[in-house]
Amino acid sequence: MKPILYRIAPAHLAGHLFRVQIHIHKPLPQGQRLSLPTWIPGSYLVRDFSRHVQQLSANSHGRPLRIQKIDNHSWQIEPCARSIDIEYWVYAWDLSVRAAHVDETHAFFNGSSVFLQVDGQEQLPCLVDIQPPSGTTARQWQVYTSLPEASKHPQGAQRHGFGMYQAPNYDALIDHPVEMGRPAVVSFTAHGALHEMVFTGLMPNVDLERIARDAQRICEYQIALFEPKTKKAPFLDSSDRYVFMTMVTGSDYGGLEHRASTALMASRSDLPVLGDDSLSDGYLQFLGLVSHEYFHTWNVKRIKPQVFAPYRLQQATPTSLLWIFEGFTSYYDDAVLYRCGLINQERYLQLLSKTITSVQNTPGRLKQSVAESSFDAWTKYYKQDENSPNSIISYYTKGALVALSLDLIIRQASGNTRSLDDVMRLLWKVYGRRFYTRKPDLGLQEEDILGLFLRATGVDISQALSDFVYGTVELPLKKLCKRHGFALTTQATPTPSLHVKTRNSQGQCQLAVVYDNGAAQQGGLSAGDTLVAIDNIRVDAQNLPTLLQRYRVGDRVRVHVFRRDELRQFSVRLKSEYSTYRIEPLSDKPW
Ligand code: ZN
Numbered sequence: 069m070k071p072i073l074y075r076i077a078p079a080h081l082a083g084h085l086f087r088v089q090i091h092i093h094k095p096l097p098q099g100q101r102l103s104l105p106t107w108i109p110g111s112y113l114v115r116d117f118s119r120h121v122q123q124l125s126a127n128s129h130g131r132p133l134r135i136q137k138i139d140n141h142s143w144q145i146e147p148c149a150r151s152i153d154i155e156y157w158v159y160a161w162d163l164s165v166r167a168a169h170v171d172e173t174h175a176f177f178n179g180s181s182v183f184l185q186v187d188g189q190e191q192l193p194c195l196v197d198i199q200p201p202s203g204t205t206a207r208q209w210q211v212y213t214s215l216p217e218a219s220k221h222p223q224g225a226q227r228h229g230f231g232m233y234q235a236p237n238y239d240a241l242i243d244h245p246v247e248m249g250r251p252a253v254v255s256f257t258a259h260g261a262l263h264e265m266v267f268t269g270l271m272p273n274v275d276l277e278r279i280a281r282d283a284q285r286i287c288e289y290q291i292a293l294f295e296p297k298t299k300k301a302p303f304l305d306s307s308d309r310y311v312f313m314t315m316v317t318g319s320d321y322g323g324l325e326h327r328a329s330t331a332l333m334a335s336r337s338d339l340p341v342l343g344d345d346s347l348s349d350g351y352l353q354f355l356g357l358v359s360h361e362y363f364h365t366w367n368v369k370r371i372k373p374q375v376f377a378p379y380r381l382q383q384a385t386p387t388s389l390l391w392i393f394e395g396f397t398s399y400y401d402d403a404v405l406y407r408c409g410l411i412n413q414e415r416y417l418q419l420l421s422k423t424i425t426s427v428q429n430t431p432g433r434l435k436q437s438v439a440e441s442s443f444d445a446w447t448k449y450y451k452q453d454e455n456s457p458n459s460i461i462s463y464y465t466k467g468a469l470v471a472l473s474l475d476l477i478i479r480q481a482s483g484n485t486r487s488l489d490d491v492m493r494l495l496w497k498v499y500g501r502r503f504y505t506r507k508p509d510l511g512l513q514e515e516d517i518l519g520l521f522l523r524a525t526g527v528d529i530s531q532a533l534s535d536f537v538y539g540t541v542e543l544p545l546k547k548l549c550k551r552h553g554f555a556l557t558t559q560a561t562p563t564p565s566l567h568v569k570t571r572n573s574q575g576q577c578q579l580a581v582v583y584d585n586g587a588a589q590q591g592g593l594s595a596g597d598t599l600v601a602i603d604n605i606r607v608d609a610q611n612l613p614t615l616l617q618r619y620r621v622g623d624r625v626r627v628h629v630f631r632r633d634e635l636r637q638f639s640v641r642l643k644s645e646y647s648t649y650r651i652e653p654l655s656d657k658p659w
Pocket of ligand 1: 360364393394652
């Protein structure tokens, strides 16, 4: 069978448009359907990427064909016996890791935003002709992607060049984002495998060599964690290199994992500057992101929940297992920074303490289990509102603490001869490694978990699962830490508090969140209220903490607020601020 041929060009930079063409050699006889994914794997929200598709047309050897839109993201072309050509434009002005973005400085796309699927032919190999924009500004642009070059094709691209690239099927085609432009680039090898780091955006004097050195340690550690003997990088089943593609801006943060690459957003100020060897919190956060997305190369891109094997991109696909795929990944991202020597134990314990503080101060942890949080990601975690902290818990942070708890439980029960690492290696062996041999996807099912833990470690975690994963029982972190030579302590700050989260609304102090059973809620305040005065002194966007310092816990204050346009008065009894948690070693004994 001849491959599906795609051609894409950033054809109108000022209008932020890609032009896409598809040549379908053999359309289905009943009339070919085309569709675009409604969501992108790794980001669990229906985004309707099709809203950016415009001017779709089809012809067969010059004869125009009728097209009918049959639902929000599918098109039906009239039956046609000969090959057909499709053309359309995609508006690309979403500066995020999830969609596509074009201007005169660069072009970036995820295949799920730009490439229509040829329904019923999604298993055919794909060729992609990536074309440069016209005009002089883009003359020196290059192409960065983990998509392999079509080296045997006459128009096969050279490394970093425009021309023909290839994918074995549609699923692979849309899992290799592409960056074009003149980014800053640094590369390294990890256990012999090539890694490229590509940075787009202004970032004067960034120490690229240092970033590469640090990322190399992270990658080598993770490769050896999963493949202690062979040290084989996981992405070699899909590409001969791994690409970190980072968009650098003033204040963004985030990442999205792919099979042989990741798209990241980083804040300029988080990247290290030449000549400054300190490890800032911002740079630590960036390294944590690198570690997190790279860990996904195993955990979610290859070891995946059964409902993602294969992905069904036409509808929301909930899974109750994100506590493993995001939670365990969040546990390992920082743990790897410590284990590979980039941070010391004290710095690592600070990161863990921060996660514990965040989970323990979220009232929703007592109402929603991490399994429920995982399943409801599409409608709750990804659609947060003022009630979210009171009703949901993050499968990232709570999932990371579940991983920590399970790790400590296994280490204790096995006399420190087994750990969560053994579980990860078994998951890799059963569900991940099969990608090298092109066996069909096999996904993890909930009912397999208990047996896998038992097989990998000899430890029965059924009670822990029902309490901490399917239930909302408080994690026994204090006890577990103590048994491993650490003290988990809480410190209540003496400062009185309203127990609210505020935001600056045009210079005024508006309540964004009113925490359950906190001082403000018990006094009658609601999210959305604008604070006017406390004991008749004006509250502005900044001065609330200073005003509250005049009081003691237990004092009653008179609070004036505007609820909509109505002035209301409440009497609020101040409570103590929520506690912060700290883990410290009981002795000098290492972990
Ligand atoms: Zn993640």
